Amino acid sequence: MKELKLIKVLSSQTPQKETRKIIQGENLDVLDLLAKDYTDKVKCIYIDPPYNNGENYTHYDDSVHEEWIVEIKKRLRKLKPLLTPDGSIWISIDDSEVHYLKVAADEIFDRNNFVTTIIWQQRTTRENRKMFSNNHEYILVYAKNKPLFAKSINKLKGNGEQIARYKNPDNDKRGPWQSVSLNVQAGHAVKSQFYELVSPKGKKHNPPKGRCWVYNKEKMNDLIKDGRIWFGLEGNGVPRLKKFLSESELKITPDTLWLGSDVGTNKEAKKHLIKLFPDKEVFDTPKPERLLKRIFDIATNENDLILDAYVGAGSTIAVAHKMKRQYIGIDKGEHIIDYVVERQRLVLKGKSLGILERESDKNEGFEFYKLNNL
Numbered sequence: 293m294k295e296l297k298l299i300k301v302l303s304s305q306t307p308q309k310e311t312r313k314i315i316q317g318e319n320l321d322v323l324d325l326l327a328k329d330y331t332d333k334v335k336c337i338y339i340d341p342p343y344n345n346g347e348n349y350t351h352y353d354d355s356v357h358e359e360w361i362v363e364i365k366k367r368l369r370k371l372k373p374l375l376t377p378d379g380s381i382w383i384s385i386d387d388s389e390v391h392y393l394k395v396a397a398d399e400i401f402d403r404n405n406f407v408t409t410i411i412w413q414q415r416t417t418r419e420n421r422k423m424f425s426n427n428h429e430y431i432l433v434y435a436k437n438k439p440l441f442a443k444s445i446n447k448l449k450g451n452g453e454q455i456a457r458y459k460n461p462d463n464d465k466r467g468p469w470q471s472v473s474l475n476v477q478a479g480h481a482v483k484s485q486f487y488e489l490v491s492p493k494g495k496k497h498n499p500p501k502g503r504c505w506v507y508n509k510e511k512m513n514d515l516i517k518d519g520r521i522w523f524g525l526e527g528n529g530v531p532r533l534k535k536f537l538s539e540s541e542l543k544i545t546p547d548t549l550w551l552g553s554d555v556g557t558n559k560e561a562k563k564h565l566i567k568l569f570p571d572k573e574v575f576d577t578p579k580p581e582r583l584l585k586r587i588f589d590i591a592t593n594e595n596d597l598i599l600d601a602y603v604g605a606g607s608t609i610a611v612a613h614k615m616k617r618q619y620i621g622i623d624k625g626e627h628i629i630d631y632v633v634e635r636q637r638l639v640l641k642g643k644s645l646g647i648l649e650r651e652s653d654k655n656e657g658f659e660f661y662k663l664n665n666l
Contacts, residue, residue, distance in 0.1 A: 296321050298661040311597055311618040314609065314632055317663025319601040319622045323370040325663075326620070334374040334620075335596035337381040338587060338608050340579055341367075343388055361392050367601060368400045374599065378440035380407065380591050383432045384579065390430045397434055407433040407441065412583065413552040415559065431587075446590050450542030458537040461525060466539075471522045471532035474506050475499040484508035492516065493527040506533070546590050556580025564646055565605060568635060575605045575631075581646035584611040592617055606632035610646065613639050613658070633660055 298315060311330075315322050341364060371381060381401070385393050390409075398406060410431035419425040435441035458468035478485075478499075485504035489497045489512060499505055505512060515521050515533070522532045552560075561580040584607050592598060594616045600608035603621035606628075612619035613636065621632060636658050638644040 296325060297664050298322075298325060299664050301660045301662050303657070303659045310595075311620060312609075312613065312658040313620045313661060314603070314628065314636065314658060315620065315622045315661045315663070316624065316628045317622065317661075317665075318624050320366060320370065321663055321665070322622050323367065323374070323601065327370070327373065330597075330599075330620070331373050332376055333597055334599045335376050335379050335593075336588065336591040337371050337375060337379070337599045337601070338384075338584065339367075339371075339381070339600060339602050340384040340604055341602050343386050360389065361396055364393065365396050365400060368397060371599075371601065372400060372436065375436040377437050378435075378444040380433060380435045380441050382410075382587050382591070383434075384412075384429060385432060386429045387426065390432070394432060397432060401434040401436070405435045405438045407435050407438060408548055409433070410548050410550055412550045412555065414557055414577075416552045416557055417559075446593070447543035448546055448586075448589060450544050454542055454544060455537065462522075464519065464534070464536075466536045468537045469534040470537075471534055474512075474521070474531050474533050475503040476506055478502055478504040489531060491523045491527060491531065493523070495523070495528040497531055546586075550583070550586065554582070555586045556582035561605075561607065565631075567645055568638060569631065572630065578605040579607045581607055581611050584608055585615065588612065588615055588617060603628065603632055606635040609658075610635055610639050610644060613656070614644075614646075 298317075342360075368381075375381065383393065383397065394406075394409075410433065412429050412431060413427055414429045415427050418427075457470045459470070460468045481504040485506075485508060486499070487505070487509045489505065489509075491497065507515070512521070520534050522534050523529050557580060558577045560582075561578040562574060562576070564581065565574040565578055588598065588611060592615075595618060597618040597620070598608065598612045599620045599622075601622045603609060603623040604627075606621065609619045609621040609632070621628075623632070635644060640656055640658075
């Protein structure tokens with residue numbers, strides 16, 4: 293039997309110590325080859341496998357077959373060892389197989405390492421020709437080690453809704469602020485947290501029953517002198533702490549309902565591809581760049597390694613490159629040359645549309661490999 297190996301076809305100024313690879317080949321075979329150098333090295337895996345929903349797409353045959361779940365499990369078993377100890381895998385799927393896939397992934401990653409299910413609004417228009425207008429898909433999220441992933445996960449930047457909560461009714465020179473409670477449950481309180489607080493206008497305040505002040509009396513008085521305690525417009529209200537926008541990072545915990553208006557839709561992604569490749573027949577259901585950016589904002593940091601074993605239209609590695617992540621993208625069809633490699637060349641030229649448009653620098657590039665059995 294001929295030994296499998298990767299043959300470098302193209303190299304474009306890739307820094308020696310960085311991984312930016314596009315690989316054409318059967319992903320099962322390629323993953324075996326990657327195991328030698330990339331075990332415990334990949335921070336985030338995103339895969340968008342064929343959904344087994346009985347439909348035929350332009351570049352994939354997604355016909356129903358009994359082997360679908362068996363084939364997916366084979367790949368998940370090879371993907372898991374590549375993850376860093378605090379790494380995670382994100383799997384796109386629809387209604388047809390989500391429950392079967394959840395059981396299979398529980399078996400391979402351990403049920404305790406299941407993180408969550410994201411519901412993504414992949415279309416915003418109504419489909420009136422069916423019994424239900426199915427407007428969402430799912431993303432199953434698993435960690436290699438959930439406690440370690442919990443420590444490494446990133447919160448998201450606050451949006452306009454969060455910023456709008458900051459006001460400045462007293463014209464504080466430090467700018468807009470919002471107020472938060474100054475009392476907490478008294479279960480673990482110390483004696484110094486129980487006292488009567490007198491406002492500058494003489495109103496006396498005590499914490500509610502079963503609760504205590506956050507700070508001791510000395511600290512509270514210092515905050516009052518610094519104008520950081522709000523007693524209402526009349527000066528007699530229940531004291532609250534002022535948190536200034538200028539001093540806040542405005543980070544929010546990711547939720548599990550991702551609207552198309554926030555992370556894009558299939559339609560948005562398809563329009564993007566048509567602009568990139570006006571003379572080619574594009575993918576029917578590509579993933580939008582904003583969706584991938586949301587995933588990588590949560591699960592990775594700059595220079596982390598991202599892997600996609602079903603690279604499809606190339607959204608994953610295009611976004612990874614723009615976000616200054618390392619990446620490996622794998623797929624077996626000829627579209628990897630016609631679309632993915634060409635799309636990445638456009639990324640290097642700063643002409644790829646989508647998110648984070650920027651000119652490439654002298655250290656940007658990627659490598660393209662083919663498996664030698666093709």
